[in-house]
Amino acid sequence: MEWEAGEKEVKAAGAELLPGGRRGLRIHGWEIESNNRSCLTSLNLQSWEEKLETSHLPEMIFGDSSLVLKHLSSGIKVHFNAFDALVGWKKEPLPPVEVPAAAQWKFRSNLFEQIILDYDYTFTTPYSGSETVEVNPYIFCSICICFEGNNCLKWDDCEEQINVVALTSKEPILFYDEVILYEDELADNGVSLLTVKVRVTPSYWFLLLRFWLRVDGVLMRLRDTRVVCNFSEKTKPVILRDVSWRETTFKALASKGYPSDSASYNDPNVISQRLPIILHKTQKLKIPDSL
Secondary structure (H helix, E strand, C coil), X not given: CCCCCCHHHHHHCCEEEXXXXXXXXEECCEEEEEECCCXXXXXXXXXXXXXXXXXXXXXXXXXXXXXXXXXXXXXXXXXXXXXXXXXXXXXXXXXXXXXXXXXXXXXXXXXXXXXXXXXXXXXXXXCCCEEEECCCCCCCHHHHHHCHHHCCCEEEECCCCCCHHHHCCCCCCCEEEEEEEXXXXXXXXXXXXXXXXXXXXXXXXXXXXXXXXXXXXXXEEEEEEEEEEECCCCCCCCEEEEEEEEEEEHHHHHHCCCCCCHHHCCCHHHHHHHCCEEEEEEEEEECCCCC
């Protein structure tokens, strides 16, 4: 459990809470805001199906929930939302994961009773966040052209690593929140969950975007994106991102002597190190010289 500092400590760190009942704060030129909203209504859900060109969506989509981190002087905005994550799911055509019951579904005698697994019903997404630049309308127009289509903001692979030790220092936590973006119980065959957590201290902000999948008796998949920005007096912020993908099957875990029952794998924090790394990369946000 993460505990936030009181308003007195927030002010002592040179920060201020957001006004008007908004959840978040401003600190060292950053405005950080989280929004936890209710699930999409049926009408909004239909609109999303049309935009995403699919009739398959997670059971619970928190479409108006978000985490937004905006650098006020440059207009750089790193943000997280369910729609962009599902766009990523649509673009990454992973084969559907078969659950044990799938064999029975496929061989039902009545053709009309068959359930065809022809899409990734786990809603696995490669989404690592969204980044844009909100340009001041009074700035010279050539800068506006530069940002058309967000061509100037991108992530470059780098050798720098996130300093994990520094993140464990005993600093007061000025702001903390967790935002659920979408969730599905896979017809009682497991869990598919996308969340983002943020932590702000006097010297940095840090977030974890996590996609957690457990298909009972079949496999587990963990896609983590960690992003950190240390506060400094520089005009341009330095933003590092660490992306990892871990995955294994229940069968592979059992062969190593680990439990094979689903009840042993409710917390991805506990078992993440048991999952082999499929992909890992570190990146730095490339910021245009014009900012």
